[in-house]
Amino acid sequence: MSGPFRFSASITPPGAAMSGPEAEERVVAAVVEAILGHRIPPGTRLVERELGKASGASRSAIRNGLLRLAQAGLVELSPNKGASIAQCSPEEARHVFEARIAIETSTARTLAERMTASDRARLEAFIEEERHAYEAGRMEDARHLSRRFHLLLAELAGNPVLTGFVRDLINRQPLLSWGSRDHKPRFCGNEAHRAIVAALAAGDGEKAARLNAEHLRELESELGAERGNTLPAGEEAASGAGAPAGNQ
Amino acid sequence: MSGPFRFSASITPPGAAMSGPEAEERVVAAVVEAILGHRIPPGTRLVERELGKASGASRSAIRNGLLRLAQAGLVELSPNKGASIAQCSPEEARHVFEARIAIETSTARTLAERMTASDRARLEAFIEEERHAYEAGRMEDARHLSRRFHLLLAELAGNPVLTGFVRDLINRQPLLSWGSRDHKPRFCGNEAHRAIVAALAAGDGEKAARLNAEHLRELESELGAERGNTLPAGEEAASGAGAPAGNQ
DNA sequence: TCTGTATAGATTGTCAACAATTCAAGGAGA
DNA sequence: TCTCCTTGAATTGTTGACAATCTATACAGA
Numbered sequence: 001m002s003g004p005f006r007f008s009a010s011i012t013p014p015g016a017a018m019s020g021p022e023a024e025e026r027v028v029a030a031v032v033e034a035i036l037g038h039r040i041p042p043g044t045r046l047v048e049r050e051l052g053k054a055s056g057a058s059r060s061a062i063r064n065g066l067l068r069l070a071q072a073g074l075v076e077l078s079p080n081k082g083a084s085i086a087q088c089s090p091e092e093a094r095h096v097f098e099a100r101i102a103i104e105t106s107t108a109r110t111l112a113e114r115m116t117a118s119d120r121a122r123l124e125a126f127i128e129e130e131r132h133a134y135e136a137g138r139m140e141d142a143r144h145l146s147r148r149f150h151l152l153l154a155e156l157a158g159n160p161v162l163t164g165f166v167r168d169l170i171n172r173q174p175l176l177s178w179g180s181r182d183h184k185p186r187f188c189g190n191e192a193h194r195a196i197v198a199a200l201a202a203g204d205g206e207k208a209a210r211l212n213a214e215h216l217r218e219l220e221s222e223l224g225a226e227r228g229n230t231l232p233a234g235e236e237a238a239s240g241a242g243a244p245a246g247n248q
Numbered sequence: 249m250s251g252p253f254r255f256s257a258s259i260t261p262p263g264a265a266m267s268g269p270e271a272e273e274r275v276v277a278a279v280v281e282a283i284l285g286h287r288i289p290p291g292t293r294l295v296e297r298e299l300g301k302a303s304g305a306s307r308s309a310i311r312n313g314l315l316r317l318a319q320a321g322l323v324e325l326s327p328n329k330g331a332s333i334a335q336c337s338p339e340e341a342r343h344v345f346e347a348r349i350a351i352e353t354s355t356a357r358t359l360a361e362r363m364t365a366s367d368r369a370r371l372e373a374f375i376e377e378e379r380h381a382y383e384a385g386r387m388e389d390a391r392h393l394s395r396r397f398h399l400l401l402a403e404l405a406g407n408p409v410l411t412g413f414v415r416d417l418i419n420r421q422p423l424l425s426w427g428s429r430d431h432k433p434r435f436c437g438n439e440a441h442r443a444i445v446a447a448l449a450a451g452d453g454e455k456a457a458r459l460n461a462e463h464l465r466e467l468e469s470e471l472g473a474e475r476g477n478t479l480p481a482g483e484e485a486a487s488g489a490g491a492p493a494g495n496q
Numbered sequence: 497t498c499t500g501t502a503t504a505g506a507t508t509g510t511c512a513a514c515a516a517t518t519c520a521a522g523g524a525g526a
Numbered sequence: 527t528c529t530c531c532t533t534g535a536a537t538t539g540t541t542g543a544c545a546a547t548c549t550a551t552a553c554a555g556a
Contacts, residue, residue, distance in 0.1 A: 021327055047507070058540060063509095064315055071319045073409075079269055080508060080547050095409040098354070102410060106350030161321075161343040162350060165413055295537070308510065311539095328517050328538060 023057035027065035030055055035074060035085065035174050036147070037140070042087040042175050046075060072168045074175070086175055093176040097220040100169050104150065104216070105209040107157035107166070108196070112205025119156050123197045126152060131190050146188045147173065153196075153212075177223055188215060271305035275313035278303055283322060283333065283422050284395070285388070290335040290423050294323060320416045322423070334423055341424040345468040348417050352398065352464070353457040355405035355414070356444070360453025367404050371445045374400060379438050394436045395421065401444075401460075425471055436463060 034040045051062045066083045069075040075083045088096070111119070126149060133142040147170050154166040192215040199208035282288045299310045314331045317323040323331045336344070359367070374397060381390040395418050402414040440463040447456035 049507080059542095060540065063312075067312060067315050068319060071316060082508060082548095092409075095407045098358075098407055099351075099409040099413070102354030103347075103350055105354075106346070110346075159343045159346055161340075161347040161417075165347070169409075297537080306510065307512095329519095330538060 021061075023055065023061040024065045024068075027051060027055050027057050027062050028068055031065070031069055032074065032171055035171065036144070038174050038177075040085050042085045042178050044085045046083040046085065048082070073172050086172070088172065088175050093223065094220070096169055096172055096176065097216055100150075100166070101213045101216050103162055103165055103169070104153065104212050107154045107159065107162055108200070108209040108212050109205035110159070111153060111157040112200050112203055112208055114158065115156070115200055115203070120197075120201050123152070123156075123200065127190065127194050127197055130193065134190050142190075146190075146193070149188070149193050188219065192218075271303070271309040272313045272316075275299060275303050275305050275310050276316055279313070279317055280322065280419055283419065284392070286422050286425075288333050289426050290333045292333045294331040294333065296330070321420050334420070336420065336423050341471065342468070344417055344420055344424065345464055348398075348414070349461045349464050351410055351413055351417070352401065352460050355402045355407065355410055356448070356457040356460050357453035358407070359401060359405040360448050360451055360456055362406065363404070363448055363451070368445075368449050371400070371404075371448065375438065375442050375445055378441065382438050390438075394438075394441070397436070397441050436467065440466075 031040075031046070046066065048059055048062050048066075051057070051065075052059060055062070057065070066075060066077065070077045070083070074086055076086045077083050126145070130142060130145040130149065133139075133145055151163070151167055151170055154163040157163075192211070196208050196211045196215070199205075199211055279288075279294070294314065296307055296310050296314075299305070299313075300307060303310070305313070314323060314325065318325045318331070322334055324334045325331050374393070378390060378393040378397065381387075381393055399411070399415055399418055402411040405411075440459070444456050444459050444463070447453075447459055
């Protein structure tokens, strides 16, 4: 029942057997990319042998990579049973969103205080790029940029510890949307991001933080509402009660 | 010159060769305990062979344990050079404190809203235990409880994601205080904790969050002030040389 | 037909040996 | 005396084989 899917992306330039931390990094990156690209559903088993064939990495490198992924919350390791893509319960999804709001609220405030002209230029250029992707219908790119936007805010705030947390949380995001009806990932609208940048540019960290929190809550409630159709959720549905099944 | 210290705690009940995840867990716990107990200074090399002798764990288990510790920010891994206890620069220390404030502010607010009578009783009992430890001069216990208090707040708030972050940050805390003059770890006063609990019990999450943030900032400034006194000489001072006196 | 059991295959966990790299000491030469 | 090179020990990284565990299939019995 778990998953008819198999992870079998060919990543290696043929004949290249990478070694060491490089191979490990490659395995991690491949799995993360597949998750972000919404190509592996939660529950998919990650067999060491398959990963080895696909990536050309040694078994120990794969093992280390899986360990790192497990600590990032992206895969689950059960003893003697191996690794599989993590399955997020609706409750966990709520926790991830709450954590993002907590941390990004802080980074938004910090960034508003320290923002330089260069930061502002970079953010506005980023928003433009995001808009172009949307308008050109390049949804894959738009999704990527949309995630990258939140990470960029954290990076510019200048706290690597918080940035690391945000990265992990963002990477988990696609796993949450697999519960929705059409299995299509939700992503942020460009307008919301534009408003946040405007608030930051005006030095209003409080407003930027508030907008960002509302933005994330909306994203969560869309997810929750869709999930409400497929799951007989009792208590969890309370948060998404206001927005019935409006999807596209 | 880095470290004359060696990690050689005998942990094993003699003749017990643990296996599997249990051994790995034991290695991790042993290192974490040693850090929390302020028994290993940053920079101490962790040689796999030594860890194996001390813990009775196999080399692969040790390797996995070190990987986990590295991801928690407690040890640094350099390729082909092995593992050593992480050295936190003053800048990193600031980031850790900032991260704690960001996250604990959120958990304090959440907890104030959801707090039950049982939570309140537990917190007050905890504070009492902490006070007893202080008054009895059991400083080791007091330090332990003092850390545990902040973790307990996060746990009671009910978000495992944020709790995990807080745990990692708290575990890193002792590494920050090794730069201070007497190498003695700073720890929270019981009064500050009592005030936080009072605010939480009154349902005033805003106040609790503010008190907690001030509490942490005070801790940080004590650390920073002491570090400013001792660092100007020596090889490590390279990072602190940029800001001779006038930071803060 | 259904249930419980036995067996075979596949997968993970562990270990020991080997290869590669780093670090420190020692010595030759200017 | 100082610098640079060589050499050796110590440590980490990797590989392959073996043991332990789980999963699925086939089968006997009610």
